[in-house]
Amino acid sequence: MSIHNNYVAILAGGIGSKFWPESRQKLPKQFLDLLGTGQSLLQSTFNHFKDICPIENIFVITHEAYKSHVHAHLPEVLIANIVSEPSRKNTAPSAAYISHKILAINPDANIIITPADHLITNDRNFQQQVFETLDYVAHHPNIATIGIKPTRPDTKYGYIQYEHKDQEDTFHKVKTFVEKPNLDIARTFLRSGDFLWNSGIFAWNVKTFIKVLEEYLPELNDVFVQAKDVLNTPKEAKAMEMLYAQCTNISIDYAIMEKVRNVSIVTSRFGWSDLGTWESVYEHSEKDYLGNAVYGKNVMVIDASGCMVKAPEHKLVILQGLEQYIIIDTPEVLLVCERNKEGQIKDYLSEAKRNKGDRFL
Numbered sequence: 001m002s003i004h005n006n007y008v009a010i011l012a013g014g015i016g017s018k019f020w021p022e023s024r025q026k027l028p029k030q031f032l033d034l035l036g037t038g039q040s041l042l043q044s045t046f047n048h049f050k051d052i053c054p055i056e057n058i059f060v061i062t063h064e065a066y067k068s069h070v071h072a073h074l075p076e077v078l079i080a081n082i083v084s085e086p087s088r089k090n091t092a093p094s095a096a097y098i099s100h101k102i103l104a105i106n107p108d109a110n111i112i113i114t115p116a117d118h119l120i121t122n123d124r125n126f127q128q129q130v131f132e133t134l135d136y137v138a139h140h141p142n143i144a145t146i147g148i149k150p151t152r153p154d155t156k157y158g159y160i161q162y163e164h165k166d167q168e169d170t171f172h173k174v175k176t177f178v179e180k181p182n183l184d185i186a187r188t189f190l191r192s193g194d195f196l197w198n199s200g201i202f203a204w205n206v207k208t209f210i211k212v213l214e215e216y217l218p219e220l221n222d223v224f225v226q227a228k229d230v231l232n233t234p235k236e237a238k239a240m241e242m243l244y245a246q247c248t249n250i251s252i253d254y255a256i257m258e259k260v261r262n263v264s265i266v267t268s269r270f271g272w273s274d275l276g277t278w279e280s281v282y283e284h285s286e287k288d289y290l291g292n293a294v295y296g297k298n299v300m301v302i303d304a305s306g307c308m309v310k311a312p313e314h315k316l317v318i319l320q321g322l323e324q325y326i327i328i329d330t331p332e333v334l335l336v337c338e339r340n341k342e343g344q345i346k347d348y349l350s351e352a353k354r355n356k357g358d359r360f361l
Contacts, residue, residue, distance in 0.1 A: 006053035006134050007109050009098045012042050012070060012116040013063040013085060018277050018342075020349045021333035022310065025361050030116040031069050034281050036295055041117045041275065042073050048120050050076075052112070052130055059083055059102070060116075061094045080232070086241045092255040093220060093247040095202075096213055097240075100224035103206045104231045110134045112203040119284060121271030129269055133203045136171055142262045143212065144171060144203045147196025148272050153186035156276060158198035158253060161189075162265050171264040177257050196267060200274070202252065208262075216259055223247055278326050278342050282308040292319075296329075308339065333360050 016029030023029035030042045037044065042060075049058065058077055060070050064084035071082060083098060095113055102109045112134060120126045133144050147160050158179050162172040177198065181189065189195040204212075213221035223246050224231075230239045248255070257263055273280050285293035285308070292301050296311035302320040311317040311329040319327060326342055328335040337345065352360050 003053055004057070005106060005108050005110050005138070007057045007102050007106075007111045008049045008052055008059065009095075009102075009111055009113040010042070010045055010049070010058070010060045010116050011091060011094055011113065012045075012060050013066065013088060013094070014117075016117070017346050017349055020345060021330050021335050021360070022328055025358075027069070028066070029275075031066075031073060034275060035119070035284060040073050042070065044120075045114065045116045045118065046074050046077070048118075048123060048126060049112075049114070049130070051127060052134070056081070059098055061085065061098055063088060084237070086244045089244065089247045089249045091252040092217065092250045093223075093244070095209070095252050095256075096217070096220050096224055096247075099204075099206050099209045099213070100227070101231050103210060104228065107207065109206040110138045110203065111206055111209070112201065114201045115274070117275050118199070118201075119271075119273040119275050119280075122269075126268075126270040129266070130203075133266065136264070136266075137203045137205045137208065140171075140264070141205070141208050141211075142171075142264045143208065143257070143260060144264045144266070145174075145257075146199050146201045146268050147265045148199050148268050150190050150195065150197055153183060153190045154197070155180055155183055155186050157274070159186075159189050159195045160198050160265055161195050164194055171266045174257075174263040174265050177253055179253070196265060198253070199268065199272065202257075212256060212260055212262075217248075217255055219246075220248055220255075278308055278328070278345075279339060282326075282339070306339065 012030045014028060015025055016023035019029040022032060031040050033040050055076055056078055059081045060077055061083045062070050064086055067082050067084045071079065099111060102111060112130060129146060133146060137144050158177060159181065160177055161175040163175060223243050227239050227243055230236050273284055275281060282293045287293050290305040292304060292307045292309060294301060294309045296317060297313050298316045299309050299311050300318045304319045304322045306324040307322055308326045309319060317329060324339045326337045326339055
């Protein structure tokens with residue numbers, strides 16, 4: 001397999017509302033350094049994938065409002081490879097768009113598509129497994145995904161059931177995709193041993209994926225067939241403004257993965273988190289002896305434990321007496337929320353919009 005047939009597509013158009021108030025519509029979470037590493041999540045994702053293929057084969061799919069942010073964070077990526085969507089239509093249109101765009105460049109392309117917000121803790125194993133996955137789809141007419149071995153009955157992740165073989169590090173046929181289950185079902189999945197977490201990382205040969213679109217999403221596929229003559233030309237952006245209105249708002253999981261028969265999965269060999277919530281940031285942060293994860297040079301913690309605290313570097317914050325709280329202080333918004341209620345942050349955001357308008361979104 002030629003490395004020149006490898007392509008990476010990074011999905012970076014979301015709002016990241018679960019990380020409000022730090023993640024805002026004007027600057028969502030993919031452009032933030034949530035773990036204090038000196039890199040935004042987008043930059044970190046790019047660095048995980050930059051050795052998988054030539055730089056000119058890396059694409060970033062984002063909302064048109066964020067194109068300048070992507071360029072500022074990833075100046076290495078070609079401007080032409082920052083693909084801006086005129087509206088948010090979820091991941092299935094994004095996958096169809098980038099596949100048709102790359103098909104027009106290289107009909108032998110093997111594409112891996114990934115969210116921009118994952119934490120990968122073993123780069124060497126990760127890159128090796130990405131190469132293996134791209135090689136697999138180059139030689140098999142299957143869509144492939146990398147699943148994560150569950151460590152707990154977590155209700156925040158989708159699950160994928162697969163057919164067992166003797167070796168975990170080989171590709172297995174997928175039986176079913178299951179969206180976020182309740183706790184009892186998640187426990188059953190964990191006990192069964194034949195479910196993996198859905199990482200949202202998928203790979204395919206571009207011709208394989210186009211055939212899947214033709215069979216399962218013909219109307220969506222036709223949108224981009226109409227654009228065939230303008231893809232990768234100066235007329236593309238104008239055409240997409242009109243054509244994107246015809247796209248169904250649907251995720252790749254619902255639209256394709258839950259229906260397609262030829263999906264394979266391999267168990268990951270690298271440390272992973274989707275960094276989808278403040279709780280996941282807390283889990284991966286350094287903590288003091290009372291279990292507080294603190295970001296901010298001038299945060300003072302007194303008789304408090306199990307808290308996730310993030311404050312501006314210049315601001316003095318004194319935290320006393322709280323247990324198991326999330327405290328996120330930004331120039332315009334202060335959030336104080338029990339850790340076990342963080343699932344309601346999106347509700348608080350909706351309430352703020354109803355009462356205060358768009359100012360704090």
